[in-house]
Amino acid sequence: MKSRTKERLVWTVISILVLVYALFPVASILATSFKEPSDLTSGKFLPTNWSSVNYQEILVGDAQELFLSSLWNSIGISLIATFIAVVLATLCAYAIARLDFPGKKLILTTALAVSIFPVISIVTPLFNLWRNIGLYDTWPGLIIPYLSLTLPISIWTLAAFFRQIPWELEQAAQVDGATTWQAFRKAIVPLAAPGVFTTAIIAFFIAWNDFVYGISLTSTEAARPVPAALAFFTGASQFEAPVGAISAAAIIVTIPIVLLVLLFQRQIVSGLTQGAVKG
Amino acid sequence: MSTSVKTARPQTAQKPAPQFSDRVKAERRLGWLLAGPAFVVMLAVTAYPILQAVFDSLFNYRLTAPDEREFIGLGNYATILTDEVWWRDLGVTLLITVVTVVVELILGFALALVMHKALKSVRGLLRTAILVPYGIITVVSAFAWFYAFDINSGFINNWFDWVPGIDPDLNWFAQGGTSLFVIMASEIWKTTPFISLLLLAGLAQVPDELTEAAEVDGATWWERMSRVILPNMKAAIMVAVLFRALDAFRIFDNVFIMTNGAFGTEVLSLLAYRTSISRLEIGLGSAVSVLLFICVLLICFIAIKLFKVDLAGARGGK
Helix, strand or coil, X not given: CHHHHHHHHHHHHHHHHHHHHHHHHHHHHHHHHCCCHHXXXXXXXXXXXXXXXXXXXXXXXXXXXXXXXXXHHHHHHHHHHHHHHHHHHHHHHHHHHHCCCCCHHHHHHHHHHHHCCCHHHHHHXXXXXXXXXXXXXXXXXXXXXXXXXXXXXXXXXXXXXXXXXXXXXXXXXXXXXXXXXXXXXXXXXXXXXXXXXXXXXXXXXXXXXXXXXXXXXXXXXXXXXXXXXXXXXXXXXXCCCCHHHHHHHXXXXXXXHXXXXXXXXXXXXXXXXXXXXXX | CCCHHHHCCCCCCCCCCCCCCHHHHHHHHHHHHHHHHHHHHHHHHHHHHHHHHHHHCCEECCCCCHHHCEECCXXXXXXXXXXXXXXXXXXXXXXXXXXXXXXXXXXXXXXXXXXXXXXXXXXXXXXXXXXXXXXXXXXXXXXHHHHHHCCCCCCHHXXXXXXCCCCCCCCHHHCHHHHHHHHHHHHXXXXXXXXXXXXXXXXXXXXXXXXXXXXXXXXXXXXXXXXXXXXXXXXXXXXXXXXXXXXXXXXXXXXXXXXXXXXXCCCHHHHHHHHHHHCCCHHHHHHXXXXXXXXXXXXXXXXXXXXXXXXXXXXXXX
16 A cells, blocks of 8 residues: 555656656747747746737737748648658558568668658759759648658558558458459558558658758748748847747647647557557 | 568579469559559659759859859869868767767656556656657747747746856857757757657567566666666667667757857758858758768668668568
C-alpha cells in the first residue's frame, strides 16, 4: 500500500517535469502573444493585462493580408504535398510489402538517401530553374520540392504498416476470382486506411514545418508559407518590433499541431516508431 | 523486410532466361507500375537538382551578371576551401551537431525510459506532451526561445539573475557563445522527442525475460542498464544518433531566426543560402551546396563503415 502511494508520487513528479519540459516554450510564447505592446518589455513571464490586440492585428488589422494569405498558402501547399506524397507512397509501399519484383531494395535505399539529403543543397539549382520556367513564387514551385521531404518518410512508414496487414485476406479475394488490383482495392484498402492516415499526419507535420524552401523559392504573398512570412514580418512602425504579432501568429499555426497530437497521439507514436524500427 | 530475400535471386542468368509464368511477369510489371512513380519523383526532386548544382558549381555565374558566365573548373571550390569563412562555419556546424546530439541522446533516453515504464494512467498524457515539440514548427520554437531570452522582451534574465553571469543587462544575442547556447537549446527542445521515440522503439525490442532474469540474479539497476538493456538496443541507438546527426548538421531555421549568422554563429546551410539566394552567386553557392552534400555523405560513410550502422536493417527490419 505504502509503496503504491510512493510510486504514484514519483510518477506525478516525473509527469510534471515532462509536461514542463514539453510545454514551457509554448506557454512562454502564448503568454507573450497576449501582451500589450507597452507590456512586452516588462521582463515578466505573464502579461500584466491580458489583451487580444496582437490577434486583432493579424486577423483583422494591418497585418491581416500578410498573415492570412500566408496561412492560406501554408494550408493549401502542405495539404496538396501531403496528399500527393501519400498517394504515391501508398502504391509504392504496397508493392514493396506485398509484391515480388526486382529493385525493391533500390527503392527503399533511394528513399533513405533522399530523406537524409541536405535540403539547402537543392535550393540553389531549384531557385535558378524555377525563375527560368516560371515556377518561382508559385504553389507548384513549393509543392514539388516538398515531395522530397514528405515522400521518403511516407514510403518507409507505410511499408512498415503494410507488412503487418494480414494478407491472407487478399489471397482469399484472389482465390475468389479477384485480380491483384481488385484484391488490393476491396480487401486491403480498408485495413490499410489507418496506416495511411497516420502517415498523412506525419507528412503534413513535415510539410507544415518547412522553412528553407519557403524563404528561398518565394518572394511575395502569392506563395509564401507561414514560417517564411514570420521571418519577414515587420512591425506596425519601423521602431516597433513585431514581437506580439509574431507570437500571436505562431500560436495560431501551432493550434492544428496540438489538435492533431491530442486526437491521434497513439497513432503518431506508432507510426514514427514503426517507420524507424520494425515494431 | 521478410520478402526481400526472394528478390536477391541473380537477375542476369547465364543460361537462357528462366521462363517466368505470366503470373510472375504480371506481378513484376504491377510492382514497378505501383512503385515506379514514387521512385521517379524522388529522383526527379533530388538527383536532378544536385547534378545541376554540380554543373553550375563549375562556372563563375552570378544572376546579377548572367552574361558574364564563364567556365572556371574547380575555381569556386578553391575559393571556398581557402576562405576561412567556410572552415569557421564548418566548425560551428560540427560543434552544434556534436553538442546537440550528445545532449539529446541522454535526454531522449531518459524520456524513452519514462515513457516505457510509465503507468498506464499517465502514458497517454506523457506521449501527447512529448509530441508537441516534435510537431511544432521549428521557426515557432526559435521565436519562443528567442523572445524568452531576448534582452527586451525576455524574462530569463529576471528569473535567473541569481545565476553568476546572468544579470538584467545580459544581451544573449550580442556574442557568439550565448547565442549558440540559446540556438542549441531550441534545437534540442524541438528534436529530442524524435530521438526518444526511436529509442523507445529500441527499448520495446529488448526482451523482458532478459531484464527480469538479470533482476532475479540480483543485478543492480546500473548493471541491468549497461549489461543487458543498452547492448540489446545498440542498433536503435546508432540509427537514432546517425539520423539526428545528419539532421543537426543541416541546421538552418534556428540560426536564421535568432542571429542570422551574426557573431560567428553562421552554419553551413546559412552560408549556402546567403551565397545563392541573398547574393545571387549561383556558381559559388552551388559549390557550397555540393560541398555540404559531400559532408553529409562523409558522415554517413563514416557511420556505416566505422560504426557499422545498418540503416536499412534497423529501418524496416529484416
